[in-house]
Amino acid sequence: MQEIIEKLHQDALAQLAEAATLEAVEAVRVDALGRKGKLAEISKQFGRLAPEERARLGKLLNTAKQELESNIDSRIAALESAALDKRLESEWIDLTTPAPGIRPGSLHxxxxxxxxxxxxxxxxxxxxxxxxxxxxxxxxxxxxxxxxxxxxxxxxxxxxxxxxxxxxxxxxxxxxxxxxxxxxxxxxxxxxxxxxxxxxxxxxxxxxxxxxxxxxxxxxxxxxxxxxxxxxxxxxxxxxxxxxxxxxxxxxxxxxxxxxxxxxxxxxxxxxxxxxxxxxxxxxxxxxxxxxxxxxxxxxxxxxxxxxxxxxxxxxxxxxxxxxxxxxxxxxxxxxxxx
Amino acid sequence: MKFSYNWLREMVDGLDTSASELERLMTIKTAECEGVEEVGAALADASEAIVVAMETMGASHNRKATVETPRYGQKTVVCGAPNCRVGMRTVYLPVGKKIIEGIESDGMLASAAELGIGRDHSGIVELHEPFKLIADHVIEVDNKSLTHRPDLWGHYGMAREVAAITGNKLVDPVRAELPSSDAPIKVTVEDFALCPRYSALVFENVTIQPSPLWLQYRLEAIGLNPISNIVDVTNFVMAELAQPMHAFDADKLHGGEIIVRTARNGEKFAALNGESYELDSSNLVIADKAGAVALAGVIGGAVSAISDSTTRIVLESACFNASSVRKTSSKIKLRTDASMRFEKSQDPANTIRGLKRALQLLQEVSPGIRVAGGVVDAYRPQPAPAPIALNLDWLDRKIGKAVPAVEVRKILESLEFRVEETGPREFRVHVPSWRATKDVTIKDDLAEEVGRMIGYGTITPTAPLAPARVPPANEERAFHHRVRETAASQGFSEIYNYSFISEDRARAFGFDPAELVQVANPIAADQNLLRPTLLAGVWKSIVDNTRNFDSFRLFEIGREIHKDREIPHFTAAIFAKDDGMAGLLELKRLADCLLRGIRVEPAAAQSYEHPQRAGDVYFGDTRIGRLFEFHPRMVESGRAAVLDLDLPLLQKSQPPVARYQALRRFPTSAFDITVVGEARATIGAVQSAIPRSSGILSIDFLREFELPDGRRSLSFRITAGASDRTLSSEEVGAIRASAIEALTRSGYESRS
Missing domain, CATH: 3.30.930.10 (Bira Bifunctional Protein; Domain 2)
Incomplete structure (x- = not known):
């Protein structure tokens, strides 16, 4: 079971690395960490294990979840940041444009x-x-x-x-x-x-x-x-x-x-x-x-x-x-x- | 006043200062010089010449002349002068060889004009005396800087200054003595206040002829026109001693008496300049039995003027009252060399010196001339001028430098003040008569004599030891500067306009010229009123600038001038080629920037204003100005909006220092209402129709809309609140209802 957990974890990290949109990231999250996700399914099988084994694998599972969540967050942040950069890139303004409105006058x-x-x-x-x-x-x-x-x-x-x-x-x-x-x-x-x-x-x-x-x-x-x-x-x-x-x-x-x-x-x-x-x-x-x-x-x-x-x-x-x-x-x- | 350097040198013994250095010294120590010019430069190369032979040259008016010159030997020249003849002594100039009508001419024979010694160019110079003329320099002194110095209107006075400056000896040119036998004529001076002294000499066996060249040259050099020997002598003495003189033809005077009297009202006088003047009792005249023969101190008469047939002359050397001469001269608009001198207060003691000097000269220029009898000298003895007590410590404090007593004495004595030592560091100073008429009367005048002669450049600049004080503020001026800065920061350019306007312009701006301040001697007939408004000038500036700009903003701060007071105004204008609304509202915003809380109330338009775009600017109950658009007839190429504010009222209306109010702790409520009014219902009227007492904090205009029937729909946002609680919806509803009720009562139709 430990191998399965580790495989699931590695697969999810690999999918995350490939996710190019926020939607794809969400799909990875749901697939791995959702209520009916793969890691949740695994934990349902813990009931059959000896208490020591259950504790050990539970800890392993939690670590995997936390690492995955953290990676998802940073992936989201990176994607959002890239999206903002892209938007701002299109917001160029020519600062040499003459200012509108009335020019200052003059004193004699x-x-x-x-x-x-x-x-x-x-x-x-x-x-x-x-x-x-x-x-x-x-x-x-x-x-x-x-x-x-x-x-x-x-x-x-x-x-x-x-x-x-x-x-x-x-x-x-x-x-x-x-x-x-x-x-x-x-x-x-x-x-x-x-x-x-x-x-x-x-x-x-x-x-x-x-x-x-x-x-x-x-x-x-x-x-x-x-x-x-x-x-x-x-x-x-x-x-x-x-x-x-x-x-x-x-x-x-x-x-x-x-x-x-x-x-x-x-x-x-x-x-x-x-x-x-x-x-x-x-x-x-x-x-x-x-x-x-x-x-x-x-x-x-x-x-x-x-x-x-x-x-x-x-x-x-x-x-x-x-x-x-x-x-x-x-x-x-x-x-x-x-x- | 022009001074001949050679002339000055004759009276300053051993003067070796160059003319340009002398000009500098005179400027620093005496009076402002305006430059040095060389005259008679050609004289340096000129040589005396005798015409030894002459030949005609066919039909030409020119003739070939052979001349013998002591300096250049024999020369052949082509000469066109009609007066050239064999045996004539004249002047040769070596100007080089050139061919004239086929004949080689080596140099030329010169006229007085060509030599720079006279104006005559009708023929070549004829010498009757040895030729000794040399080039001269003329130093021109600014007349204004001689206003207080009667003595400096003659070369001798300036020579005294020069001698004092350089330390050389002054040489008095007056040497002759006057005969003391009985005078052949009688002089009666009616009022010695107007004519402190009248001296005269009668001459007979007079010959009228041109003056010798040296005399003509002297006069020419300083800008006086040589006329004839007698007249030239009077001018020479005037230029040398500052004593104006006049020569009458004695045979043309009626009776043996000269009377100095005021003119009769309406008395006619024909002057020797060809003009005729009608006189009155403010004019002093010299008269004989038949009437006025001279306008005292200004000009002689035509009838008694010297002519070629004159054989006897009365030579007048008089002193006339400065103020009387000045009044007469400015009244008849005639300033002469004589009047300019007399109006500086001439020295009565100088008349006799003038006669003495003239006697010397006349004997030289009119051979055989004789004095008839003795001098006639009518005067009232003047008290000697009071001596001036001069404390030398006071003098040092005044100048800011310790000047040794011996130096003070030396300076004053070199200027012919007489100095007595009356105590330790106490002088009593006697002023010479030529400085005492007006110029030097108090010790401060002596401080100037000492100061200028030691040289102001020798005084060390010193900071005064005075307590520091904060100067009183000039709030008005500071306010004007703030207004200027505000206007300029909003795009307005400052202009200055003249204070003068025309009668037509005044009427165009609603003023009766009779009510305005009028200039008695305007620069032009159409600038004879002082501006009672800045609008006329600003209007002209607007129209002028439309030629160069499609839109602009300008302003002026200047004084309206009314009979009883001057009122500083601020007038700003915006010109644009649009519908004119933006300009008016921008000016209203400017007014609000200058004084928060102004309002504009529509008012009946003046003729120069747009009939539908004029209003008064108010702060509280005080009308402080006007906002309007110029009538399109007056500014045709676009729209010109104008704001005109009374600056003292604007300044007085400035809000007092703000009092802090606690920040609102409870939320406010806002609701919109829309009302419909007549086509020209105003936003301001709607706003003021809503009573402010019922918790309403502000009423802000939102938008307007014109209904198909032409009526005006206006929307406002009303904000209400209380300082101690949040208003309930019932309370807000009541406020709204009462606002609508008030509007309905005022005739508006509610649309919300």
Missing amino acids: PVTQVQKELEELFRSMGFAVLDGPEVESEYYNFDALNIPGDHPARDMQDTFWLKDGRLLRTHTSPVQVRGLETLKPPLKMIAPGRVFRNEEVDASHEHTFYQLEGMMVDRDVSVAHLIYFMKTFLSAIFKRDVTVRLRPGFFPFVEPGFELDIQCLICGGKGCPVCKQSGWVELCPCGLVHPAVLRYGGADPEEWSGFAFGLGLTRLAMMRYGIDDIRLFTGGDLRFLKQF
Whole structure:
């Protein structure tokens, strides 16, 4: 009987090895291990055996059953796995297919430069202020030490409004507004839209963007101004820049400067961008004029400060290599989608 | 303002700095230079020449001339100049040999224009004096950077700067003395505030003729047009000393008196530029008995102008009030070399210097000229400018560098400030008259003088010692940036539009131009209003971009400008060539992304809106904007949906920080209902017709269906639940019944 058990066991294992489908595996299982299967039939004959013999063969039979069941399970798992692999094989997707739906839009290049500068200045402790685009003559001129008959008014062609107000010609009015609201000591910037009554061409616009900056504290000096300008210009251009101050006249600063940076294209050797001078004029700046401090309610004997004006539109032109200023306000998506 | 390098060198003793280096130094220490140009380059090779023989060349207007030159020997040239004659002294240029009409011409005889010393090209130069002209360089300085420096509108002022920069000695060109006998004319200044000083000299036996070449060359080099000896001298003195002058033909003045007065209202004035001006009492004039003969500080009159027959002149050297000149000049829209100088506040002390210098020059350019009598000089004595107390410790703190007292003194004195030491590290500084009119009045101005002369490049950048502070937040700006990011992430591209719109455009968008802010001096007649809405600009951007794109999304953040305030708005648009529905709903979704919980309520359309596709955007009871499609008449090639939001209202409506609510512990129940309403029954109206109080948690729209009779069938899924138990089927049934009842009451027909 032992031989029969072993033969049945071996036969079943051989059939299992040949079973290529789950149905075939099930047939082997039913044939060998089913209630009326061959191994069950064998066990019915155990009743006639001596107890020791019955125990021995019973153990043998159980071992055979367990081995067979285990083999059946792994055969099923292998077949299922193969079937899954086969199905997945047919589920290939071309991942280079363009994604459906709307593409991301874009932020205006001036917005991007402005936002970056706002974050930069905030990180250095500067408050970000806003001022009105329609400004009073007082804030745009008088409070900046530019009285009515001052020839400096000709330096900026002004859009006057019929009600006597004007469109701000610079962001500088926010200097006095900032002094009034924040009170010294203060550090502030004011980015925004400004207007000049100028004919428009590739390098002139009547509408453009500036960023005003001011620090007022005790004993602020030219040395401090140079330090700040150099520090944040290096951050803006993401490299160490060399700056140079030279005299410049702006009634709301004294002394007043034009700040040049060493040409980033040629490194100061001279090239067409810097007109062979090695320097590129970047922004006007200076120490806040005592009259402006007084207009803003600060005592110039107690407080002093520096101020500067950066051309945001100009910075955006430099950064992206834009050669026509009219594109900024042209609303042409062929241009704007590039950023 | 153009500066002649040779001219500056005459007044700076021993100046050996090259023109280009000087340009650099002037830029760093004084005023912005815009470049150096060489003039009269041809002079380097030119030689004086005498015409020794001439032959005609058949019918040609050209003639063959033989000239003797000290530098190149005898030469034969073909010359077409009508004034060429034997015995004439002229200038030869060795420009090489070429055959002209069969004759070999070796070089040429030159006109003033060909030499670069004048504009005359009607004939060759005739020399009356030894030929000593040399090439020059012209340094151009940006006028804006001279706005505050009346003294730098003349070469002598710049020569003073150059001398201070290089350490050379300044040489004053003014040497003549004025006769002190009685003046032959009388001058009456009605208001010394408008004319602080009026000085004049009368000359007789005047000869009007062209100026000598050197004088013409000087003027030509700096861009002034040589006219005649007298006029050229006035321009020369102006360019040298910054003192504008004017010469009247003395025989054309009526009466022996010059009156400086304001013009009568309506007074007519014929200027020497050929224009006629109608004046008013804001204009200052120089008048004789018969009327205005010059517009003070701006332009002379036609009647009394110098002509070829002039033999006596009144030479005016005056100082006029800057603001008055500026007003007159901008009112009649005429800026002259004189007005540009006067409006910078010229030095009254300079008028006499101008006359002295002119006297010297006139004697040279008009042989036989005589001064008639003495100088007339009307002025009100001015108080000396107050000295400025300068504490040197303050100065060091201002500049951020310790500058030795001896150096401060040296710098100020080189610029002709007078320095007194009044105590330890205390100076009292006296400002020279030419800097005192407006430019230098406070110690900060002196800090600039010292700073620029030591060179700002010598100052070490230093971090300020200030306490660190967290700057106050700008919530509004941060919010705008968030809105921008949201829009851009959903496919919208940011545009910027101008703040100006036309009256037609304003009307098209429902505004009365009279109610808008108007520009007094618009850049163009159709940009005379400030935008009360962003819609006009966005509309134009949509139309423009339809030429290049079949579909696009754009937005703008900008300020609406109203008479009483500026309101930042967010305006977004979607254009597509479809039925327009998707664009409107996408914009509604964008609005919901910006502010969860907005709703749109249909509203009557404006004329520029699609009559059936316009609604107000609400948050709670606040109307925060508008959602609509442009009227197809306005955007013809497709559909353009627009969302326009008031940013301050949008920001104010942002929900407060969320409060946590316990998660629901008991299951909810859902059931669907379908109602039929009129053809234009809205989903929103159905949703709001169902009362929310009876355990209903949400009412979600499922689908719609149009019935054959045109009515609208709408299906919703209602979810109900309670926080403390699972609702029984009886309770759910009651909720359903009451919802249907409410809908029926509102006129809907239930279909479930």
